[in-house]
Structure formats: C-alpha cells, structure tokens
Amino acid sequence: MPSTRTEAAFQRAVAAFKDPTLDLLHGRTAPFVVAMLSVMFTADRPAVAVADAHAELGEALDELRAAGSEDDDQRLPAGSARDICRGWVRGGWLVPQLEGDTEVYRLSAHAVGALDIAGRAGTGGTKVSRSRVRTLLDSVDRLASDAEADPERRRGQLLAQRAQLDAELARLDAGEAVEPDEEQLLEEAEHVIHLARELPADFARVAESIKAMQRDVVAELRRDVRPTGEILREYLQRGQHIMRATPEGRAFDGALRLVGDPESIDRLAEQLRDLLTQPFTHRMSPAQRDDLDAIGRRVEHGVQEVLTAQRRASHVITAQVRTHDPARDRQVDELLRGAMAGLHRWMQTSRATDRVEPVRAFPTAGVGHLRETLSDLRPPSSPAPLTQADGSVELVDADTRAWGGPHYRQLEEHVAGLGDRFDLAQAFESASDATRRPVDLVGLLEIAHREGMTEHDEISIVEALRPDGTTRRFAFGAVTASTTRNDDD
Known part of the structure; x- marks a missing residue:
C-alpha cells in the first residue's frame, strides 16, 4: 500500500501509462500511427480488409519517405506494412476479425480514445462555453428532477416547465420574430461534434467488454467438470443475457432504448441534414461539417458493432456448451501447447531461409499382414455322401415324421x-x-x-x-x- 499521497498518485500515473491508449500517444512513431489510423478508418469505413490495409499503409510509407518526412520529429516505423499492422495488433490498437470470408481490421477502444484525444489537442483543446455549461446545468437539473420523490415538488417543477413553454408559444403566436444567434449556434454545433467524437470509443468499449466476457466464459467452461445439465442452464442463460452482465453493457442497453430503433436513427439523420442547410454552418470548416454529417452514421455503426458482438458471443457460448467435452478440450490444449513448444525450439535453431514442409498426409503403419479370421472353418476333407435310409428307422422318441412337409x-x-x-x-x-x-x-x-x-x-x-x-x-x-x-x- 502507498504510504503518501504522492506515492499513490505516482502509482496511478504509472498504471495509466500502461494503458494502450496512452502507450499509442507517447510512442516514438505516435504521429504516424495517429495519422494513418485516422486516414484509413472513418465513420463511413469502420472496418478495412487486411489486404487493403497493408496496401494502403505501404503506399503511405513510400509517399512519406519520398517526401523526406523521416526527420527527428516525424520518425516513420521500420519494416513492411504487414509487420507494422501486426505490431499494432499486438499493441492493442487494431482488432482483427472475420466478416464472412474476409479478414478485416477494426479500431480498438484504446485506439479510438487515442484518436479522440489527439483530435481535441489538435483543435486547441476544449473551451468553457455557454453550450457546455448549459449541458452541465441541464444534466444536473434532469438528474435532480428524476431523483425527486416528493409528489408536490415534482408537480411544481413540471408546472414551471409548462409555464416556460406557454410563454414561448405566446411570443410565437404574437408574431415575434425569432433571430438565432449564429455565434451561439456555432458554439453548440462544436459541442455536439465534441460529444459525437466520444461515441465510437464508447461503442468499441462495450463490444470489447462483451468479447472479453465471451473469452472468460469459454475458458471457464473448458476447465469445468460439472454436470452437463448444470452447465447448460448457467451458460445459456448467461449467453442470452450477456448485455446485462457488464457495466458497459448495461449502460449501452439503456442508451439503445433511445437510438436503437430505425425511426430514431432516421430522425437523427434528417435533423442533421436540415442543420447542414442552415446559414450558420457555412462558417464551419469542411472538417467540422463532415463530422456533423457523420454523427448519424457513427451512431448506426456503433450500435451495429455492439449488436454483432453480442450475437457472436451468444453463438460462440451456445456452440461451446453444445460441443462441450472436457477430455477432448484438454487433449486439444495439450496438442496446441506441444506444437507451440516445438515451434519455439525450432525458431531458436532455424535460419530465415529454412522452410517447413507441411504434413500432407498422416503416416501409415507398416503392417505386413493382418490376420483375417480366428480359425479356418473349412473342413479338412469332403463330407461322406448321404445314404438312403430304409423304412426300419429306430426312433428315440415319438415318430414326428408325419408332421413334416408335403x-x-x-x-x-x-x-x-x-x-x-x-x-x-x-x-x-x-x-x-x-x-x-x-x-x-x-x-x-x-x-x-x-x-x-x-x-x-x-x-x-x-x-x-x-x-x-x-x-x-x-x-x-x-x-x-x-x-x-x-x-x-
């Protein structure tokens, strides 16, 4: 346990810098990583095929090296595009997945968070504005109203809200002109863009928490030796309610009620299109207009990503339960560990040009002859011919010949x-x-x-x-x- 506040703060900072988000930002090639991830992955392109990512990254490296960008402040990573992407996967910034028959890369929650931090830092950071303060005050006011248990006080709050709305309707009915403040609208639009930039990281964290729980369930199931019926009841129920099993999943489940149906997404997209036609948006930069236009797609892609992770986790857990065989799973684990150990030993003595011939067929046993029968049923000689019996046949018991055939x-x-x-x-x-x-x-x-x-x-x-x-x-x-x-x- 830390003895002083300074020591505790230092340990928290050390733990924070071990997070892949900050690791991405303070690395030597962080500018290149942030630039390439922000270029390859957009709101309209949340997943990139592995082959396309390697090709695009290779072209970008050649372009930057030809432009002389390898100075002390903008160092480029060494190695091929394939090796760089593999390093990003190991660093926890990219997540490889299978979509149909194609392997794709997706940004991890850590990478999305790092891109958000870099984007805010590049635009001058956050500002204390009227829209931000009003959002805070509205949130506190809504929290206090929802937490109010006194019926009289709750009724008074609702009456005050209704009076405010009635006053505004009266001004509109009187023909009073509405002149929006463009500076205020720009400020609120920037605040909306700031809030929207945090959504992809939130969605990615929910999806990754579901995948982590899926791995934990499968690993625990493989170690389990309990009766099959008990395993089915527990894990199938856990797979069906996987969204409520993590804090991120419970938070997303609540947000899904607001934007989960197609009508909400369509209404959001329509509102954003209407906003882009307003005069004040012409004072926004092209990047800000693109960010505002992409909010609806970001929400739709994020919801789809979480739901896909949920369906995949439920399918994997259900399939694992149905095919659960502890003895076979232990045997497969032992075989994999043996193969990995053999590969590790081979890598210590092999050279870069060495090749491993694949096993195209299993070896066969060199058996000369297999015994066909336990004994020879053929008699040593032909049986003696049957003799014609005369009528004087001595019967041991009653004569049953009369009960024979025709x-x-x-x-x-x-x-x-x-x-x-x-x-x-x-x-x-x-x-x-x-x-x-x-x-x-x-x-x-x-x-x-x-x-x-x-x-x-x-x-x-x-x-x-x-x-x-x-x-x-x-x-x-x-x-x-x-x-x-x-x-x-």
Missing part, C-alpha cells in the same frame, strides 16, 4: 390316376388319410400350379386331417388342373 411323391402318384384334368378339392378329398394333412393341401396346390391350373369363381371347401386325428376346414377359390406334364419336367 408328401410330393404320393401326391403326384395320386394325381396321375385322376385323368387329364382334375378338380383340386375333389382330388384332395379322394386322397388317403396320410396325404390329407393341411400341409398336403399346400403341396397339391403347388403341383397344380406347376402343371398348369385354372381358377374359377366358385368356392371349394375341404376338410384336412391332422396326424393327431383332429380336423380343420379350408375354403379357397375352385381350381382345376391338367395332369399332362411338360417334357422339361
């Missing part, structure tokens, strides 16, 4: 003695008891189909005799068949 040979002999054509039902009824089983009816129908049968509309009914002596009746369409066999059969 007796085709006996049925064919029976059908052969019925003439050239026969009725299937009559042929079945005239057969012996041994060949009048239900299964024999099926066999007789198969023989009739093979020999050539004709179906009729009449219904035939037969009674089959089972081997156990029970009977069963079957009904089917009448069938007649021929007993003349083909030569091929």
Whole structure:
C-alpha cells in the first residue's frame, strides 16, 4: 500500500501509462500511427480488409519517405506494412476479425480514445462555453428532477416547465420574430461534434467488454467438470443475457432504448441534414461539417458493432456448451501447447531461409499382414455322401415324421390316376388319410400350379386331417388342373 499521497498518485500515473491508449500517444512513431489510423478508418469505413490495409499503409510509407518526412520529429516505423499492422495488433490498437470470408481490421477502444484525444489537442483543446455549461446545468437539473420523490415538488417543477413553454408559444403566436444567434449556434454545433467524437470509443468499449466476457466464459467452461445439465442452464442463460452482465453493457442497453430503433436513427439523420442547410454552418470548416454529417452514421455503426458482438458471443457460448467435452478440450490444449513448444525450439535453431514442409498426409503403419479370421472353418476333407435310409428307422422318441412337409411323391402318384384334368378339392378329398394333412393341401396346390391350373369363381371347401386325428376346414377359390406334364419336367 502507498504510504503518501504522492506515492499513490505516482502509482496511478504509472498504471495509466500502461494503458494502450496512452502507450499509442507517447510512442516514438505516435504521429504516424495517429495519422494513418485516422486516414484509413472513418465513420463511413469502420472496418478495412487486411489486404487493403497493408496496401494502403505501404503506399503511405513510400509517399512519406519520398517526401523526406523521416526527420527527428516525424520518425516513420521500420519494416513492411504487414509487420507494422501486426505490431499494432499486438499493441492493442487494431482488432482483427472475420466478416464472412474476409479478414478485416477494426479500431480498438484504446485506439479510438487515442484518436479522440489527439483530435481535441489538435483543435486547441476544449473551451468553457455557454453550450457546455448549459449541458452541465441541464444534466444536473434532469438528474435532480428524476431523483425527486416528493409528489408536490415534482408537480411544481413540471408546472414551471409548462409555464416556460406557454410563454414561448405566446411570443410565437404574437408574431415575434425569432433571430438565432449564429455565434451561439456555432458554439453548440462544436459541442455536439465534441460529444459525437466520444461515441465510437464508447461503442468499441462495450463490444470489447462483451468479447472479453465471451473469452472468460469459454475458458471457464473448458476447465469445468460439472454436470452437463448444470452447465447448460448457467451458460445459456448467461449467453442470452450477456448485455446485462457488464457495466458497459448495461449502460449501452439503456442508451439503445433511445437510438436503437430505425425511426430514431432516421430522425437523427434528417435533423442533421436540415442543420447542414442552415446559414450558420457555412462558417464551419469542411472538417467540422463532415463530422456533423457523420454523427448519424457513427451512431448506426456503433450500435451495429455492439449488436454483432453480442450475437457472436451468444453463438460462440451456445456452440461451446453444445460441443462441450472436457477430455477432448484438454487433449486439444495439450496438442496446441506441444506444437507451440516445438515451434519455439525450432525458431531458436532455424535460419530465415529454412522452410517447413507441411504434413500432407498422416503416416501409415507398416503392417505386413493382418490376420483375417480366428480359425479356418473349412473342413479338412469332403463330407461322406448321404445314404438312403430304409423304412426300419429306430426312433428315440415319438415318430414326428408325419408332421413334416408335403408328401410330393404320393401326391403326384395320386394325381396321375385322376385323368387329364382334375378338380383340386375333389382330388384332395379322394386322397388317403396320410396325404390329407393341411400341409398336403399346400403341396397339391403347388403341383397344380406347376402343371398348369385354372381358377374359377366358385368356392371349394375341404376338410384336412391332422396326424393327431383332429380336423380343420379350408375354403379357397375352385381350381382345376391338367395332369399332362411338360417334357422339361
């Protein structure tokens, strides 16, 4: 803990100068950085493709070096445009992002704040003006009015406001001319421009706070070993209410109610267009007119940037929860750390001209032969031929042969003695008891189909005799068949 006020103030100053905003401003190449960032990124161009940024920065370096701008007060950075942009990313001034299939650069909140400080310093700094004091007094008056809990005092304040408005309406109704003070209008316009310059940094801080919370949630989720159901409930709820989870997000959520709908943005743009047609704006510099005209676009781009960051964070957190696998995440982290360690060792011994051949395919195991089966199911020799069994078969238990399939040979002999054509039902009824089983009816129908049968509309009914002596009746369409066999059969 600091022991004196001086020591505490010094420590606060040291911490402040570690911030990327002040680091950008007090660096050796700060004028070049501020100039290039302000040229490449405008209200109409909040994001720049990486390839375009490198090309524009390279052209600017060549132009400044050819003009002899590398003196002691205006030193230019060394290296290529690509290396300079990478340094700005490491310094926290540029943020690379993917928009569709294109990688782009965006200004960080620190860079926007630094550009705002440099812009105010270049225009002579802030001035104590009537508009600034009135803004302060109006803000204090509004705060006091909103905080007033006494109904009578609140009613008195509203009546006073109404009386003031009625007096102004009476002057207008009386035909009193309105002559605005151009000096006052210019002063208020400068104050509006000053307030608008702070908006991009505020929007960027909100977006970066959401991204930081997204990284924290994902990192915590990867370290988590709690049940999946608990993780889903907590993190999905946190992802859905991510805007209310940070102080910047809560502040933006309140401001979004004022300018979040398209009608508010359109009304703001219309008011700014009307202002630019007023006579007093001709006394403003072209840069001030551009800044005034760009206010609506800055607000629209800032709101869109925050909402995009919110949607992306919710998507990333939801996808991480759905695919959460602690064991796999630890394995991937170990593989990445191993790859980074190997690259670090290689960089210590490699030269600038060394190349690393990419792994185009995974190596295969040199296995000569894989065993196909556990055993050979083929018999060592051909089986012995089947022998024709005689009628004297010794059965271990009851004779179940009568429950087998149709007796085709006996049925064919029976059908052969019925003439050239026969009725299937009559042929079945005239057969012996041994060949009048239900299964024999099926066999007789198969023989009739093979020999050539004709179906009729009449219904035939037969009674089959089972081997156990029970009977069963079957009904089917009448069938007649021929007993003349083909030569091929």
